[in-house]
Amino acid sequence: xxxxxLTPAPPPGELIDSPRFPVAARRxxxxxxxxxxxxxxxRTIRDKRAQAVGEMDNWQELRAAGGAIKSRVLRHLxxxxxxxxxxxxxxxxxxxxxxDAAEANRIVIDLVQQTGSTEVVKxxxxxxxxxxxxxxxxxxxxxxxxxxxxxxxxxxxxDRPSHILVPAIxxxxxxxxxxxLAEMGNYGTPPPPGLDDDPVNLADAARxxxxxxxxxxxxxxxxANFAIADTGSLVVVESEGNGRMCLTLPETLISxxxxxxxxxxxxxxxxxxxxxxRSSTAERMNPYTSIWSGASEGDGPQNVHVxxxxxxxxKALADPQGRTALRCIRCSACLNICPVFEKxxxxxxxxxxPGPIGAILNPQIRGTDSAVDRSxxxxxxxxxxxTEVCPVMIPIADLLxxxxxxxxxxxxxxxxxxxxxxxxxxxxxxxxxxxxxxxxLEAAQLATKTxxxxxxxxxxxxxxxxxxxxxxANARDTANPPTQTFRDWWxxxxxxxxxx
Amino acid sequence: MTASPQGRPGHGLTVxxxxxxxxxxxxxxxxRATVEVLERLGCTVVFPREQTCCGQIFTNTxxxxxxxxxxxTYVKAFGGYDYIVGPSGSCVGAVRDQHPILAQRSxxxxxxxxxxxxxxxxxxxxxxIVDVLGVTDVGAYFPHRVTYHPTCHSLRVVKVGDRPYTLxxxxxxxxxxxxxxxxxxxxxxxxxxLKNADVSVAMAADKARNVASTGAEYLVAGDNSCLMNIGGVxxxxxxxxKPIHLIEILAHTEGN
Numbered sequence: 001x002x003x004x005x006l007t008p009a010p011p012p013g014e015l016i017d018s019p020r021f022p023v024a025a026r027r028x029x030x031x032x033x034x035x036x037x038x039x040x041x042x043r044t045i046r047d048k049r050a051q052a053v054g055e056m057d058n059w060q061e062l063r064a065a066g067g068a069i070k071s072r073v074l075r076h077l078x079x080x081x082x083x084x085x086x087x088x089x090x091x092x093x094x095x096x097x098x099x100d101a102a103e104a105n106r107i108v109i110d111l112v113q114q115t116g117s118t119e120v121v122k123x124x125x126x127x128x129x130x131x132x133x134x135x136x137x138x139x140x141x142x143x144x145x146x147x148x149x150x151x152x153x154x155x156x157x158x159d160r161p162s163h164i165l166v167p168a169i170x171x172x173x174x175x176x177x178x179x180x181l182a183e184m185g186n187y188g189t190p191p192p193p194g195l196d197d198d199p200v201n202l203a204d205a206a207r208x209x210x211x212x213x214x215x216x217x218x219x220x221x222x223x224a225n226f227a228i229a230d231t232g233s234l235v236v237v238e239s240e241g242n243g244r245m246c247l248t249l250p251e252t253l254i255s256x257x258x259x260x261x262x263x264x265x266x267x268x269x270x271x272x273x274x275x276x277x278r279s280s281t282a283e284r285m286n287p288y289t290s291i292w293s294g295a296s297e298g299d300g301p302q303n304v305h306v307x308x309x310x311x312x313x314x315k316a317l318a319d320p321q322g323r324t325a326l327r328c329i330r331c332s333a334c335l336n337i338c339p340v341f342e343k344x345x346x347x348x349x350x351x352x353x354p355g356p357i358g359a360i361l362n363p364q365i366r367g368t369d370s371a372v373d374r375s376x377x378x379x380x381x382x383x384x385x386x387t388e389v390c391p392v393m394i395p396i397a398d399l400l401x402x403x404x405x406x407x408x409x410x411x412x413x414x415x416x417x418x419x420x421x422x423x424x425x426x427x428x429x430x431x432x433x434x435x436x437x438x439x440x441l442e443a444a445q446l447a448t449k450t451x452x453x454x455x456x457x458x459x460x461x462x463x464x465x466x467x468x469x470x471x472x473a474n475a476r477d478t479a480n481p482p483t484q485t486f487r488d489w490w491x492x493x494x495x496x497x498x499x500x
Numbered sequence: 501m502t503a504s505p506q507g508r509p510g511h512g513l514t515v516x517x518x519x520x521x522x523x524x525x526x527x528x529x530x531x532r533a534t535v536e537v538l539e540r541l542g543c544t545v546v547f548p549r550e551q552t553c554c555g556q557i558f559t560n561t562x563x564x565x566x567x568x569x570x571x572x573t574y575v576k577a578f579g580g581y582d583y584i585v586g587p588s589g590s591c592v593g594a595v596r597d598q599h600p601i602l603a604q605r606s607x608x609x610x611x612x613x614x615x616x617x618x619x620x621x622x623x624x625x626x627x628x629i630v631d632v633l634g635v636t637d638v639g640a641y642f643p644h645r646v647t648y649h650p651t652c653h654s655l656r657v658v659k660v661g662d663r664p665y666t667l668x669x670x671x672x673x674x675x676x677x678x679x680x681x682x683x684x685x686x687x688x689x690x691x692x693x694l695k696n697a698d699v700s701v702a703m704a705a706d707k708a709r710n711v712a713s714t715g716a717e718y719l720v721a722g723d724n725s726c727l728m729n730i731g732g733v734x735x736x737x738x739x740x741x742k743p744i745h746l747i748e749i750l751a752h753t754e755g756n
Contacts, residue, residue: 026698339685343702379696381689381703382560384656397656401598404562428563435521435553436569438577445525461735471697475704476732479526486519486528490547494535 006119006143007134008158008183015160016366018350020375028344034170035343041169042335042342048282049333049389056278065271067393070327073262074317080229080262081308087232091294093304101131104309108133108221108254109140111305115252117142117218123236123243124148125223126164126330127256127309129352133221144221145187145213147242149206156183162346162354165280165332170345173197184209210242220246220301224257225329226272227306230265233293234306237276237286247290253301259308260317260326272329275391279331312365321402325360327392334386334396340379349376356386360399368410377403423468445485452481508542509633515543516578518586518595518622521553527724533751534587534625537640540753541633550577556594559602561691568606571599575614583632584622587747589654589722595622597657624654625747626663626722636666641754643673646744647716649707649730651723652685664722664746671749680710688729701733708733711741718744 018024028034053059073080085095098104112120120137122128122144134144134155146155150168154161157179161167168176177197184191184205189212191205222243226235234255236243247253263269277286295304317323335341335355346354350372351362359376368374377400380386386396412425434440455462461480465473472478505511515538519531535545555570574595578584586592596619603615629635648668654660668676687693687703707730711719719734719741721727731743 022696022698025696029698029702339687339703340696340699343699377562378692381652381685381687381692381700383652383685383689385652385683385685388656398597401560401562404560405564406562408562408564424561425563428558428561428566432558432563432566432569435555436573438550438552438573441521441524441552448525463736468694471694472732474697475701475736476729477735478728478732481526482528484528486524486531487547487549489528489532490535494545494547 005138006141007138007145008155008187010135010158010160015350015352016370016372018372020371021348021350021379022375024348024350024372025340025344025379028348033172033175034345037170037172038342038345041166042337045166045282045336049279049336052278052282052284055284056274062271062274063391063393066275066329066391067327069263069268069271070392071324073264074260074323074326077259077262077317080264081259083229084227084232084262085308087229088294088306089232091232093232093294093306096305096307098307098309098311100311101309104131104256104307104311105133105136107307108256109137109142111252111254112137112142112219113140115219115303117252119143119145119213119217120219120221120254121145121147121213121217121246121250122151123220123222123246124151124167124238125221125256126352127223127258128221129161131256131309131311133256145210145217147210147213147246148238149203149240149242152206152210153179156180156187160347161352163332163335164330164353164355164357165335167346170347173199173202176202180205188212214242214245214249217246217250219252219254220250222246222253222255224255224261225276226269227257227262228266228269229262231293233266233291235269236290237273238288238290239281239283239286241288244288244290247292248300250301252303252305253292254305254307256307256309258313259310260313276329276331279333279389279391312367315367316361316364319364322360322364322399322406324394325357325364325399327394328357328361329392331391333389333391337385337389338380339383339385340381349379351376356380356396356400357394360394360396360403363403363407368407374407374411377401377407442485442487445487448481449483449485452483455480456483505542509635510538510541510543513543513583513632514581515545515583515585515628516581517545517547518551518578518584518591519547520586520588520591522591523587523724526728527745529748530587530724530745533745533748534585536751537625537629537638537747538585541629541635541638543633546581548577548581552577554591554594554598555602556591556598557690559594559598564602564605567598567602571602571606571615572611574599575611575618578618578622579614582621583628584618585625585628586622587625587722587745588724589624589651589658589660590725592622592624593653593657595619624658624660624722626654626660626667627658629750630663630666637670638667638750640671640750640752641673642671642749642752644717645675645677645715646718646720646749647677647679647711647714648682648746649679649686649711649719649721649726650682651721651726654722655683660722664720667746667750668720671752672754674749677714677716679714681706686726686730688726690725693729700729704729704733708737708739712737712739716741718742718749720744720746720749722746
């Protein structure tokens with residue numbers, strides 16, 4: 001059977017089967033063009049964010065408020081979700097519950113098929129990326145068209161998103177032009193002939209391409225930034241107006257929303273509408289904010305559906321420490337500030353959630369069974385820049401360490417040693433024994449002192465070391481170990497005078 | 501310093517030196533300089549020999565149970581002292597931030613109580629000099645051009661703030677030049693430098709380039725592990741910049 005695809009095919013393979021982070025990171029580091037693109041983009045947005053945040057003299061209070069509201073939501077999640085369901089239903093929306101990605105995709109496919117439509121227009125949505133809805137729709141003969149500019153670039157480029165907010169951050173404008181010229185015409189209105197890489201002209205080409213899709217579509221699929229429990233409202237925060245088109249033109253609107261997106265009351269938006277734009281796009285206010293409360297007769301979509309998805313979130317919720325990661329409002333400030341992300345980009349993380357937040361979220365919602373998820377908590381130097389910028393005060397660096405212990409604990413429980421280097425648990429155990437008693441440390445220091453003495457006959461520094469220290473010494477010189485430790489010096493020079 | 505012993509700011513204060521295992525073994529000049537400066541300022545310095553390590557190499561690699569013995573050793577060594585001072589933002593930060601978590605993990609209520617007492621009394625040497633002794637001019641002389649790298653854990657865990665800059669600004673003869681992109685991590689990250697060696701090297705190379713661009717003779721920081729990382733790359737590149745710990749600059753005096 002030959003099947004003609006409706007939409008551009010993403011790269012082959014499943015994200016969960018991605019290689020371990022160090023392997024993928026090495027691959028990405030080799031892409032010099034991407035490194036330049038990432039360096040430029042992350043630096044630009046970092047500086048702009050710092051400026052936008054610096055204008056607010058109550059920024060720390062806002063962060064604290066945002067964190068506190070989200071904490072309350074997570075403590076009382078069942079109650080708020082039931083309230084949300086009741087409010088939405090009262091407003092004329094239909095609420096569906098999905099335990100996992102397959103269930104959520106099945107629900108959306110059924111809803112689209114009930115309309116008889118074979119295509120949907122999409123608002124940029126992380127939840128639908130997470131459940132890989134586009135591919136599920138494609139397999140059911142339904143074309144899903146991304147309408148956010150960057151998501152369009154990714155989709156037309158047969159690519160995957162590499163950033164939560166700017167999924168095409170790894171591409172520069174000449175690459176975008178090439179993608180548009182090569183692919184746009186295959187899936188609808190072609191770009192104007194002779195398209196150059198001027199951002200204005202690129203945006204025009206996208207606008208022309210998307211226009212017919214907006215006007216034709218009978219079904220739209222969105223996510224939501226916030227779901228308000230007391231009023232039964234969904235909120236989408238965006239910059240381009242494509243979301244507004246999708247949310248208002250089609251007859252049927254299906255929104256896929258993670259259960260942690262609920263906010264208790266409409267008033268809470270006051271806090272988040274200040275935190276989110278400044279943290280994400282570095283804007284005082286985003287250009288388009290759409291809020292809808294169910295269906296309104298004669299105005300906008302008449303068939304309004306909300307699919308609330310768990311997909312691993314309740315697993316994270318069960319861990320009182322780990323659950324703080326569920327506060328995340330997907331602003332991407334932690335990605336932009338992260339020096340590791342800046343080097344390797346989002347594809348190295350093997351998930352639609354890359355960067356520091358991905359490193360603590362994926363191993364919680366997907367579990368620690370896959371090689372990539374086990375490696376993610378270690379994809380950080382623990383520099384803490386992410387913690388500093390997080391608008392909802394997720395202690396990201398602390399959670400990275402927490403998740404490392406979860407990975408190690410899981411490994412110890414399995415006792416297989418497949419994913420961790422065999423030597424590591426033994427080395428850590430031996431190290432713990434040494435550090436438990438200063439006499440053992442002093443005995444170990446005899447070895448460094450001796451090597452320092454021996455090396456001193458030949459060289460003043462070490463240029464090469466055996467594995468695993470070769471990974472260190474390949475790029476760095478190391479001074480010879482001293483022949484006298486500090487405690488030796490103390491004993492020789494101070495201990496006699498010391499009366500303890 | 502010419503003041504009489506009684507007139508010195510540290511007179512009457514006993515300080516327990518937390519040398520840290522890496523300094524004790526690999527960089528003994530740093531705890532020696534700490535002793536020198538603190539004694540010059542009038543403090544009585546003691547070195548509890550039972551001390552070993554803060555345990556963060558285990559904690560940050562995910563081996564919490566293996567870190568607990570280090571916590572026990574730490575409280576045993578330092579339990580009796582009001583001021584515990586170490587020349588490392590990273591190790592001091594690990595004591596203050598991680599020891600309570602590890603004590604809780606141990607399930608030992610006694611250890612939790614001891615950690616609650618001892619961990620907050622642990623200070624980075626720059627905090628102790630500026631906050632406890634109230635001194636910013638330690639009488640140092642260092643006629644060189646230097647640039648300062650704020651290490652991540654001194655900046656974001658211990659939160660030393662501008663104390664190191666203040667201390668350096670009072671050193672006679674010293675010219676402090678700004679390091680571009682100073683707050684960016686050097687890529688060390690403990691076992692990160694082995695587990696993610698390629699990314700680590702790429703980050704260290706950026707830092708080394710920024711350091712070299714300053715034209716400084718010395719790169720100064722409050723953590724020898726980060727200096728070992730950046731300095732290792734600089735040395736491999738035959739750059740002339742020498743890494744030096746902040747306290748070693750503060751220990752230098754005229755004619756010394």
